[in-house]
Amino acid sequence: MPLSDDQPHTRTRLPVGEQPSHQMTARQPRRLRTLLAVLVVVTLLVLGVSIANRDKPGPTAGGTSSGDGAVPSSAATAPTGTKPVDTTANGIATGFPHTDQGAQSAAANYATALGSADMFRADGRHTVVDTVADPTAADRLKQRLDAAFGTETAARFGLDAQGRPPKGLTLVSRTIPVGTRTTNGADTATVVDVWCTGLTGLAGASSTQPVSQTWYTLTITMRWTGSDWKLTDFARKSGPAPVPGDQQAATAEEITDAVQQFGGFRYAR
Secondary structure, eight states, rough: OOTTTTTTOOOOOOOOOOGGHHHHHHHHHHHHHHHHHHHHHHHHHHHHHHHHHHHOOOOOSSSSSSSSSSOOOHHHSOOOOSSSOEEEEETTTEEOOOSSHHHHHHHHHHHHHHTSSSSSSSHHHHHHHHHHHHHHHHHHHHHHHHHHTTTHHHHHTTOOTSSEEEEEEEEEEEEEEEEEEEEEOOEEEEEEEEEEEEEEEEETOOOOOOOEEEEEEEEEEEESSSSSSSEEEEEEEEEEOOOOOOOOOHHHHHHHHHHHOOOOOOOOO
């Protein structure tokens, strides 16, 4: 006889091990479907990004992209070189290879020599020119540099007529190449820009010309002589100069000690 709705309902509770598992089996397919949906979405996003980037132009060999902004290539910013030259003359590197890299190395070394303290003395200046210059240009360059480092320049730096500093003071003149670039390369002649920073002044407690830093670009013109790159002309212009760092200037004693304890470098790569 069927029970009416007015009859009390009887609920049968099974033991735990006998409970029906239809609720668990219903949840598992839903979780699995959700996980599969997420994986499909992520896969589609990755494929979409890959396809979009595949059609973008990359940097050209010259270091710039085909877009509006210039993108430096790794070759333009990374250190380069094969084997540095190991020959010198009068303390200046010589015997550079007949390559673009060899020309840039020669220019960096010649910039260092032309910015050294030897340039303030006539004998040292002429030795530098004879070492780095093409013989056909040596006399002309000597006359030009003799005029540039004359008595007026010596007096401005607190030196005597022979380019010697006062007793107790040390003349500081160092050029440090920061980078080079070839602006007009050819097989027998080339022009290289050398971006430099320099230290110039008199170090010592009584100095009225303290050592200061400058930034400039030296344009070196050279000719291949058959065995080496040699200087035929040069020009200098100011900058580019970075923003000065927030550092406290060293004392005169600290600068003197640094100049005497830290040697300079030849630049050959």
